[in-house]
């Protein structure tokens with residue numbers, strides 16, 4: 001499952017950051033989730049809960065910040081953001097297409113200005129740890 005490997009990635013990023021900065025247990029972590037990543041937040045939360053056991057992230061409060069995608073038209077250079085409802089309103093087939101071939105995004109959201117399908121994703125595909133609050137290590 002997709003969410004499991006994302007959770008593993010988040011945990012290793014957090015542990016790396018914590019050891020680099022000499023931090024102890026993580027109290028709170030904020031994760032930015034681009035809507036186009038199509039991650040199921042409930043599954044991700046669950047995966048994090050289970051997989052963080054025994055790590056610095058165990059018991060940490062996880063905050064998800066959903067990022068609306070930003071697209072750019074390669075023809076007229078217009079940039080626009082895709083609303084959350086538009087992504088969540090996609091039918092199953094479109095979601096699957098997006099999941100398997102991220103480039104399918106250009107078929108799903110054409111340029112609102114000139115109608116071109118030559119678009120690219122500026123942001124909204126990534127998942128990243130944006131904030132971290134942890135205890136000082138007292139050893």
Ligand SMILES: [Zn+2]
Pocket residue numbers: 073074075076077078111112113114115116
């Ligand atoms: Zn355009």
